[in-house]
Amino acid sequence: MELYLYQDKNTFFHRLDPRTKIWAMLVSFALLLLFQDPRFELAGLLVILVYGALAGSLGNLKKIWLLLLLIGLLSFLGWAVMARGTTPLFWHITRESLLYGLGTAIKIDAMIVAGIVFLSATRNEEVALGLIRLGLPYPAAFAFSMALRLVPTFVGAGFTAIEAQRSRGLDLDEGNVIQRAQKHIPLLAPIFLNTIRSTNQLAMALEGRGFGARKKRTYYLQIGFKAGDAVLFVLSLALLGLAVWLRIKGWGLIPGLKM
Amino acid sequence: MISLKGVRFHYKNAGEEVLKGIDLQIEKGEVVFLMGPSGAGKSTLCATLNGLIPHLIRGNFQGEVEVAGKKTREVPVKEFAPHVGLVFQDFEAQLFCTTVELEAAFGPENLGLDREELKLRVQESLDSVRMGRFRKRQPANLSGGEKQRLALASVLAMRPGALVLDEPTTDLDPLGKSELLQALRTLREKQGMTLLMVEHETEEALSADRVLLMDQGKLVAQGSPLEVLRDGKALAELGVRPLEMMELSSRLKVPATWTTPEEAHQGIQSMGLGISKEAYVKLQERDRDRKYGEVVLEVSKVSYGYEKGTPALKDVCLKVRRGEFLAVVGQNGSGKTTLMKHLNGLLKPQSGVVLVNGRDIRKEKPSQLSRKVGLVFQNPDHQIFAERVWDEAAFGPGLQGLSPKEVGERVEQALQAVGLLEAKDEDPFVLTKGSRQRLAVASVLATQPEVIVLDEPTTGLDYRELASMMELIKGLNDAGHTILMVTHSMPLVAAHAQRTVVMKEGRILKDGPTREVFSDPASLKEAFLTLPPVVSLSQRLGFTALTVDELVGCLNREIPNPKSQI
Numbered sequence: 001m002e003l004y005l006y007q008d009k010n011t012f013f014h015r016l017d018p019r020t021k022i023w024a025m026l027v028s029f030a031l032l033l034l035f036q037d038p039r040f041e042l043a044g045l046l047v048i049l050v051y052g053a054l055a056g057s058l059g060n061l062k063k064i065w066l067l068l069l070l071i072g073l074l075s076f077l078g079w080a081v082m083a084r085g086t087t088p089l090f091w092h093i094t095r096e097s098l099l100y101g102l103g104t105a106i107k108i109d110a111m112i113v114a115g116i117v118f119l120s121a122t123r124n125e126e127v128a129l130g131l132i133r134l135g136l137p138y139p140a141a142f143a144f145s146m147a148l149r150l151v152p153t154f155v156g157a158g159f160t161a162i163e164a165q166r167s168r169g170l171d172l173d174e175g176n177v178i179q180r181a182q183k184h185i186p187l188l189a190p191i192f193l194n195t196i197r198s199t200n201q202l203a204m205a206l207e208g209r210g211f212g213a214r215k216k217r218t219y220y221l222q223i224g225f226k227a228g229d230a231v232l233f234v235l236s237l238a239l240l241g242l243a244v245w246l247r248i249k250g251w252g253l254i255p256g257l258k259m
Numbered sequence: 260m261i262s263l264k265g266v267r268f269h270y271k272n273a274g275e276e277v278l279k280g281i282d283l284q285i286e287k288g289e290v291v292f293l294m295g296p297s298g299a300g301k302s303t304l305c306a307t308l309n310g311l312i313p314h315l316i317r318g319n320f321q322g323e324v325e326v327a328g329k330k331t332r333e334v335p336v337k338e339f340a341p342h343v344g345l346v347f348q349d350f351e352a353q354l355f356c357t358t359v360e361l362e363a364a365f366g367p368e369n370l371g372l373d374r375e376e377l378k379l380r381v382q383e384s385l386d387s388v389r390m391g392r393f394r395k396r397q398p399a400n401l402s403g404g405e406k407q408r409l410a411l412a413s414v415l416a417m418r419p420g421a422l423v424l425d426e427p428t429t430d431l432d433p434l435g436k437s438e439l440l441q442a443l444r445t446l447r448e449k450q451g452m453t454l455l456m457v458e459h460e461t462e463e464a465l466s467a468d469r470v471l472l473m474d475q476g477k478l479v480a481q482g483s484p485l486e487v488l489r490d491g492k493a494l495a496e497l498g499v500r501p502l503e504m505m506e507l508s509s510r511l512k513v514p515a516t517w518t519t520p521e522e523a524h525q526g527i528q529s530m531g532l533g534i535s536k537e538a539y540v541k542l543q544e545r546d547r548d549r550k551y552g553e554v555v556l557e558v559s560k561v562s563y564g565y566e567k568g569t570p571a572l573k574d575v576c577l578k579v580r581r582g583e584f585l586a587v588v589g590q591n592g593s594g595k596t597t598l599m600k601h602l603n604g605l606l607k608p609q610s611g612v613v614l615v616n617g618r619d620i621r622k623e624k625p626s627q628l629s630r631k632v633g634l635v636f637q638n639p640d641h642q643i644f645a646e647r648v649w650d651e652a653a654f655g656p657g658l659q660g661l662s663p664k665e666v667g668e669r670v671e672q673a674l675q676a677v678g679l680l681e682a683k684d685e686d687p688f689v690l691t692k693g694s695r696q697r698l699a700v701a702s703v704l705a706t707q708p709e710v711i712v713l714d715e716p717t718t719g720l721d722y723r724e725l726a727s728m729m730e731l732i733k734g735l736n737d738a739g740h741t742i743l744m745v746t747h748s749m750p751l752v753a754a755h756a757q758r759t760v761v762m763k764e765g766r767i768l769k770d771g772p773t774r775e776v777f778s779d780p781a782s783l784k785e786a787f788l789t790l791p792p793v794v795s796l797s798q799r800l801g802f803t804a805l806t807v808d809e810l811v812g813c814l815n816r817e818i819p820n821p822k823s824q825i
Contacts, residue, residue: 164642169629210340
């Protein structure tokens with residue numbers, strides 16, 4: 001069972017400096033956040049999918065497709081009801097609110113996809129190192145990368161607990177949704193206890209390995225900007241410029257939408 | 260190098276004092292083994308050596324610990340990193356990087372070493388524990404033994420002057436164990452490294468300069484291995500396994516104390532003892548006469564891979580009959596646990612079939628399968644969740660739709676069998692590791708499965724706990740349960756398993772009666788396994804005995820020989 005998102009590949013995108021990848025993710029967010037129109041959001045998603053495909057990271061979406069679907073569906077329905085427009089269709093729903101719901105659903109899912117692509121192609125340690133070079137203090141960057149690192153550990157502990165209880169006859173696939181959810185409750189105790197125990201041990205192991213012993217710390221990983229970073233930087237800047245220009249010209253909004 | 264004076268420690272909010280006045284001096288370059296029963300305070304003692312006690316672990320600390328001329332009370336833990344490296348018992352919690360090489364680099368990075376030096380340290384530390392070829396792998400996906408070696412490498416990379424290892428070999432295969440110890444010896448020779456090691460394996464302690472015995476928070480004996488390990492009875496009472504060769508020499512009432520098979524071989528020859536053909540034939544007949552029931556488990560042509568391209572099992576075939584006691588051995592990562600997970604349907608074969616009582620397990624529900632095959636996991640802490648011992652054991656039978664009365668009977672029986680009935684109202688997390696392991700067995704036992712699969716049931720147990728666990732398993736086998744046991748302990752296999760399956764790289768390399776499998780040292784060696792000393796001695800004498808009892812029983816003392824007077 002592969003619990004980490006990171007995939008060790010040697011693609012154009014993997015070889016980029018982590019700072020460039022952070023930049024690419026932020027630009028992707030901006031492309032999505034500038035607009036409301038679902039067609040523009042779709043264009044933004046397409047950009048993300050293109051570099052995601054180049055990074056060979058789209059396979060990871062299979063792990064979270066249900067989550068993406070649920071989040072998309074919820075934001076679509078929520079905004080379709082809550083947003084106000086000028087062309088009523090039925091009940092609370094207007095043509096504009098429907099479009100806005102659709103746009104927001106694509107926007108949120110696309111942002112998650114951009115995050116997944118980033119984490120699939122960047123090691124935790126690279127993320128940390130990138131953040132440090134961007135000026136974040138080491139302990140903060142380390143805490144961030146440790147949080148990323150611990151998620152799969154907890155998921156792993158959960159899987160082991162599930163296996164142990166299935167071995168004793170627990171059938172997690174039987175019953176309705178509520179019954180199935182209830183069956184997961186016994187899993188929480190070992191996960192919780194192991195988490196506390198291992199966090200405690202982790203703190204000791206960190207100290208024991210000299211965490212923070214010297215003011216200046218060195219890094220085994222080497223990062224640096226290369227030609228690829230420049231290419232991506234120019235491309236993304238052009239794309240961002242185009243998007244801002246379009247937005248200033250009034251494109252990509254939903255006319256008649258009242259927020 | 261290390262000096263303790265009047266060290267006492269009492270954990271905050273916990274019952275008794277754990278260290279009750281320890282005085283100890285360890286010289287630079289000395290190799291010291293610390294042995295004793297579970298709960299003696301060994302791990303606590305280790306935690307005082309780099310200042311985790313008193314800085315990170317709360318409690319009442321008295322006395323003084325000095326390492327490399329620095330008092331632990333006065334210097335923070337992180338400052339000790341270059342002087343003393345500590346590898347904890349729970350090695351999984353010490354690994355937190357995304358690749359093996361970054362894990363090794365983490366300590367040296369904190370020391371602010373330059374990149375060339377970092378590269379060198381990573382290379383050197385990984386090579387010294389045979390992990391060089393795993394550089395790019397994720398620590399989380401390594402096998403238990405590989406993780407254990409990596410935890411050691413990550414500390415070695417800081418080149419500490421002293422190394423404190425708390426049970427560093429529990430999850431290693433026999434060859435991994437001896438390699439690790441060899442690596443440590445090299446470090447001591449090359450760098451004059453001081454070594455303190457908590458260990459349950461008595462055989463390994465022979466190579467130490469000094470052995471310390473600890474019990475109830477005190478050092479009760481210390482001296483050279485020969486001095487301390489000579490008294491087998493006293494050792495056994497302290498939860499330390501007596502040495503096979505020493506046991507043999509005392510059984511044969513020879514004045515000398517043998518420690519190695521070589522010594523014992525010479526001794527036996529000079530005593531003029533021969534092998535009684537009759538007695539050996541009887542042993543072999545006893546092997547042959549064992550009768551088993553029908554086939555309960557049938558694995559045919561099963562292959563499985565976690566990732567594309569690296570199969571964990573390849574065309575594995577195995578038939579197990581009712582009433583067998585079968586041991587599965589092999590190197591770390593050879594596919595043992597993967598195979599076991601196929602037997603109760605946790606994993607579905609990617610090709611091939613697994614039949615339980617002739618039925619394909621893919622067609623069975625978990626609640627039905629749990630009555631047929633029970634799997635006891637390696638780490639009891641991953642599965643125990645209830646707040647009471649009783650509730651933990653009642654979980655499985657409760658899922659089988661039995662009446663409360665029936666559930667009650669089953670739980671009582673199961674807890675009785677593992678000796679935990681009196682502790683039925685306790686919180687499982689206050690039990691010792693050995694008792695938690697027994698509770699894990701009880702909770703599987705309560706579902707009354709025909710076949711019980713145990714994945715390394717004795718890891719981390721002391722000798723007393725181990726002996727009682729094996730007695731429990733043997734009792735279950737006598738009561739008609741079929742037993743499959745994954746283990747790294749070759750003496751346990753020799754003493755208990757009627758049949759042995761040797762795995763290597765996802766395949767079954769050898770499968771047969773234990774005596775037959777152990778008679779083929781070449782294929783064991785191929786699977787990175789080593790023979791227990793008594794077996795290797797008997798083979799020098801020209802036959803295969805599995806235990807000291809068997810060996811003594813086959814020695815022919817009838818023939819008088821003038822040379823026997825030494």
